[in-house]
Amino acid sequence: MQRYLYYFFVLMFSFAVIANIDIVQAVPSAKVLLKGVEKEYSKHKAYHATFTIVYAEDETLFRNKTTECVVDVSPGKMRFEQRISNKNSEFSNEIILIDEDNVYLYRSSYHGVQLMDIEMATKRGTFAFDPRLLLTCSAPAINSTLQEQLNYSPDYGYDDGVVTKETVNGVDVWHVCFTNEFGQGHLWIEEPTFRVHKLRSETKNVISELSAKYDSLPFDIFPTQIHIESITQGKRTICRDFKFTNVTFNEPKTDRFSLKSMGLPINIPITDIRMLRIIGYWDGEKLQDDPVRISAQEQQEIEKQLQERQQHNKTVRYVVGIISGLLIVLGVIMMIRNRFK
Numbered sequence: 001m002q003r004y005l006y007y008f009f010v011l012m013f014s015f016a017v018i019a020n021i022d023i024v025q026a027v028p029s030a031k032v033l034l035k036g037v038e039k040e041y042s043k044h045k046a047y048h049a050t051f052t053i054v055y056a057e058d059e060t061l062f063r064n065k066t067t068e069c070v071v072d073v074s075p076g077k078m079r080f081e082q083r084i085s086n087k088n089s090e091f092s093n094e095i096i097l098i099d100e101d102n103v104y105l106y107r108s109s110y111h112g113v114q115l116m117d118i119e120m121a122t123k124r125g126t127f128a129f130d131p132r133l134l135l136t137c138s139a140p141a142i143n144s145t146l147q148e149q150l151n152y153s154p155d156y157g158y159d160d161g162v163v164t165k166e167t168v169n170g171v172d173v174w175h176v177c178f179t180n181e182f183g184q185g186h187l188w189i190e191e192p193t194f195r196v197h198k199l200r201s202e203t204k205n206v207i208s209e210l211s212a213k214y215d216s217l218p219f220d221i222f223p224t225q226i227h228i229e230s231i232t233q234g235k236r237t238i239c240r241d242f243k244f245t246n247v248t249f250n251e252p253k254t255d256r257f258s259l260k261s262m263g264l265p266i267n268i269p270i271t272d273i274r275m276l277r278i279i280g281y282w283d284g285e286k287l288q289d290d291p292v293r294i295s296a297q298e299q300q301e302i303e304k305q306l307q308e309r310q311q312h313n314k315t316v317r318y319v320v321g322i323i324s325g326l327l328i329v330l331g332v333i334m335m336i337r338n339r340f341k
Helices: 002-026 030-042 118-123 131-135 294-340
Strands: 047-055 067-075 077-084 094-099 102-107 112-118 164-169 171-180 183-189 198-204 208-213 224-232 235-249 271-272 277-282
Touching: 030 131, 030 164, 030 171, 030 183, 102 118, 112 118, 131 224, 164 271, 171 198
Parallel strands: 112 271
Antiparallel strands: 047 067, 047 235, 067 077, 077 094, 094 102, 102 112, 164 171, 171 183, 183 198, 198 208, 208 224, 224 235, 271 277
16 A cells, blocks of 8 residues: 555656646746747838827926827838927927938938938937837837847846746736846746837836837737836936837838938038038939029929920921911912913
8 A cells, every 4th residue: 555655656746847847848038038029020121100209298308299200111221200299399300311321310400411320320319210129128229229139148148037927917928037237127028929018127327117008900019009217316317108000011112211202402411421521412303513593393394394385386387387388279279260260
């Protein structure tokens, strides 16, 4: 009897060990989860997105401001457009075009377009970013990338990250917590969609937190709403809400990334601020070395009117010639008839 009890306990212990192994194996590593986020958020190479940013009244940088953003992303290219909806705002509407390493910045309050590279645009704090990065960083820069934000190399401490199962807004997620030389980071990731529902970073002086809300709209990896707050040395410095109104995963039209699409005034100068030199003046179609008296469109209209006038004159001359010929023939006939009377 004792021997049977012994076998029974050994068997139960084995089941417990196997079950425990299964449980451990069911918990993905931090690296696996971050790789999943990177892969899922990178699958769309091109897309068009519109969203609104509402800044809180105590926002340090852009208090009580609302902007409407229209963004087009294609491999190596991005168009980021801001439209200020506040009246009497000190901020200007602006369009930023990024073509590989070239960045064109046009503000409605400036009489000119600035040309610079990504490095200079980053140092100047140019406000433009890939909207996908909002789910990996509360304040992405113009040069930020998914690979950079989701760097799961050992240097960032992700391999030592702690993964636990939690619930956020009724959704089961994996809570990834890691520590590195910069501070502590937290991500709450849903599986298998790899949507990021919450993000928190803690450094010596700054605590930033992001929460996202998803619904049934077909925005795929994009949430419908994002709330971001940052506390710097005990004072709230960032508080803003993002609301996505439309996202389509199609290749944007090529002309969306052209200077012509920016609606530039005629003769506005394009200045390469790296060299502090004007590289041309916009004529409505292309850059010219010198200012023009009329726009390219006006020149085309004049040429069109001239062609139409020449065609009209040609038609008139043709009709007059025919009528003149008929009159001559009629005159000859009348002369012949009078002679034989």
